[in-house]
Amino acid sequence: MxxxxxxxxxxxxxxxxxxxxxxxxxxxxxxQRPKVMMIACSDSRIDPGIVLKAEPGELFMVRNVANLVPPHLPDQQHHGTSAALEFGVNGLHVEHIIIFGHAGCGGIRALLSRDRTEVDHPGFIHPWLNIADEARRRTLLIARDRPVEEQLRLLEEEAIKTSLANLLTFPWIEAGVAEGRLRVHGWLFDLHDGEVRAYVPTKNTFEQLTPELAAELSVLAGEMT
Ligand SMILES: [Zn+2]
Missing domain, CATH: 1.20.5 (Single alpha-helices involved in coiled-coils or other helix-helix interfaces)
Structure with missing residues (x-):
């Protein structure tokens, strides 16, 4: 029950x-006065508030399939994630946006393994996952001959990088980052060991998140543009 x-x-x-x-x-x-906005996956096993021991009011949260950020596309369609970004950045003036990905993501697995049948009958999931199509291409270019589990891990990282790049296509996010008012981050949580690895743009790698690294990225992320 x-x-x-x-x-x-x-x-x-x-x-x-x-x-x-x-x-x-x-x-x-x-x-509410949150300083941090987060885009996380809808996955029932991943609750960033619990993982990060956040207090109510601390995280302005969007959860969607595979924690993706679409590109800025002002076409009068129904853009839930973009609407939340607009309110988080322009209404609440958050200082950080974190893409909170996770290992073992079913959405990322569906993106990697998609076949023609699914593409021909797209429904809502596959058009949504197409946001990370470029990340999929990059992954297969690098890891086509590697085991599927390795490809998935790589695609989880590459999709976060695509979402970070897409964040900067929103003019008011790009301006905030350029002026140092706003910083964007890519984190990847792993249920296997409970660790979070953070994207380090200067090295193009994901490294174990520590308070020291978080402090370092809070400064460096402003230089991403
Ligand atoms: Zn997921």
Whole structure:
């Protein structure tokens, strides 16, 4: 009974966390002032708030299939992720945008393994995953002869790099980064060992995230453009 379990969870939240921190939640009720925006995957196993022990109000969050950022495309269509970016950057004035990818992503696996049948009957998932088509091409160029698991790991990284590049196609993100008001980051979480590896643009590699590296990237990311 999944909903019974969740309702029990709500009761525990109300009686424990909420009751003990009334002043904190009363302050949140008035406004949100997050400094960090995050684009994470919809995957049920990956909850950045829990992994990073974030407080309510700390992360302005978008979750979508495979944590992708589309390019800036102002065509009057329904762009949920782009709308959230606009509000996060222009409304809330976040200082950091983090693409929060993860190992073992089903969306990335679907992108890598797609066949003609899926392309001919696209539905919504494959057109969405096409955002990372260039990352797929780069991956196959580098790793076509390697085992599929290695290709997947590489594509997870390359897709994050594509999303970082796409962030900079939004003029108000590009301006924020150029002026040093806004920094963009690519992180990759691995359920296998609980580690996060962060993209280091100057080295074009992903390295284990430590407080020192995070501090270093907070400065360097402003020079990405
Ligand atoms: Zn995923």
């Amino acid at each position: 999944p909903l019974r379990r969740l309702t029990q969870g709500l009761r525990e939240f109300q009686q424990q966390t909420f009751a003990q921190r009334r002043a904190f939640f009363a302050q949140l009720e008035r406004e």
